[in-house]
Amino acid sequence: QVQLQESGPGLVKPSETLSLTCTVSGDSIRNTYWSWIRQPPGKGLESIGYTSYSGSTNYNPSLKSRVTMSIDTSKNQFSLRLSSVTATDTAVYYCARDQAVYGGFDYWGQGTLVTVSS
Amino acid sequence: SYELTQPPSVSVSPGQTASITCSGDKLGDRYVCWYLQKSGQPPVLVIYQDSKRPSGIPERFSGSNSGNTATLTISGTQAIDEADYYCQAWDSSTARVFGGGTKLTVL
Numbered sequence: 001q002v003q004l005q006e007s008g009p010g011l012v013k014p015s016e017t018l019s020l021t022c023t024v025s026g027d028s029i030r031n032t033y034w035s036w037i038r039q040p041p042g043k044g045l046e047s048i049g050y051t052s053y054s055g056s057t058n059y060n061p062s063l064k065s066r067v068t069m070s071i072d073t074s075k076n077q078f079s080l081r082l083s084s085v086t087a088t089d090t091a092v093y094y095c096a097r098d099q100a101v102y103g104g105f106d107y108w109g110q111g112t113l114v115t116v117s118s
Numbered sequence: 119s120y121e122l123t124q125p126p127s128v129s130v131s132p133g134q135t136a137s138i139t140c141s142g143d144k145l146g147d148r149y150v151c152w153y154l155q156k157s158g159q160p161p162v163l164v165i166y167q168d169s170k171r172p173s174g175i176p177e178r179f180s181g182s183n184s185g186n187t188a189t190l191t192i193s194g195t196q197a198i199d200e201a202d203y204y205c206q207a208w209d210s211s212t213a214r215v216f217g218g219g220t221k222l223t224v225l
Contacts, residue, residue, distance in 0.1 A: 035214065045153075045161065045204055047214040058213050061119060094160055101208060104151035106172060108160035 002026040004095050004109035012089075012116050018082040022095030022109060029053060029071055033098035034078045035105060036069065038091040046091075050098050051078060085116045120209035122217035129223045136192040138220045140205030143186060148208055150188040152181055154201040155219075161204065165190060192222075200224045 008020035022034070033056070036048040049059035051069035059067045068081040082089060092113050096105040123141045130136035140150065150168050153161035163172050165181035168188065178193045188207075192199055205217040 037216075044219040045155075045206075045216040047216060050214065058211065060213065098214070099166075100212075101149045101167070103172075104163050104166040104206060105153070105161070105214075106163050106166070108162075111160050 002097060002107040004097065004107055006093060006095050006109045006112040008112060008114070010113060010115060012085055012114060013118050014086055014116055015084055018080070018085050018089065018093075018114055018116075020080045020093055020095075020112065020114070021077050022079070024076050024078070024097070027097065027107075029073055029076045029078060033100055034069075034071070035096045035098040036080045037094045037096055037105070039094070039111075040088075040091045048080065048082075048093075087116050090114065090116045119213075120207070120215050122205055122207060122215055124203075124205060124217040124220045126218070127221045127223065129225055130192075130195045131225055132197060133194055136195045136199070136222060136224075138190045138192075138203050138205075138222065140188040140190070140207075140217050141186055142188075142207060145186050145188055145207060146184045148183075150181065150183050151206045152179075152188075152190045153204045153206065154199075155204065156201045195222075195224055197224050 003025045030053040033050045033052045035050040051057045066083045071078045092111040094111045095109045097107040152165035155161040168183040169181045180191045203220045
């Protein structure tokens with residue numbers, strides 16, 4: 001059974017960098033794509049982007065200048081960094097296994113609420 | 119950037135058929151996925167590649183995609199199907215795009 005678990009600070013100050021890690025079990029991080037998706041309170045889902053072991057990445061154009069994703073194969077984890085955050089970045093952040101056109105986002109983490117506030 | 123449009127809300131009576139649409143330019147040329155999300159929980163994949171159901175998803179969930187519109191159909195809708203539903207596709211740059219979501223109410 002594939003499981004994903006997000007971890008990281010729940011509170012980030014404005015202008016600082018949001019950093020989250022997703023730990024994967026039940027599958028190798030070397031397989032397929034791995035995505036980050038967020039959901040502001042009371043709103044819909046927004047794809048932040050994806051990364052893969054092969055180095056393939058794609059970031060949401062609206063966030064591209066502030067986003068970095070990476071993979072740590074030794075820990076079977078992937079990470080998200082979002083710089084220069086503002087209150088509009090307050091959201092539940094989900095990590096998900098991304099099977100692309102072959103299967104969509106088939107496994108999701110439980111999500112972690114990140115609040116941007118001083 | 120590519121956009122997907124869903125109706126904000128759909129209502130259905132128990133036992134009836136619910137249809138939720140997702141519109142986008144030439145959407146029929148792309149694969150579509152559907153997710154349901156209940157309050158406080160992560161989304162769950164219910165349809166991929168337009169019409170395929172993942173293991174464990176009830177047969178009452180079905181999907182189609184043609185022209186500019188994809189449709190999620192729930193036959194014999196049950197109270198437990200009340201949730202937010204999101205469609206998702208890929209734009210020309212392989213970026214993943216979500217629709218705005220549809221709140222399904224089972225009256």
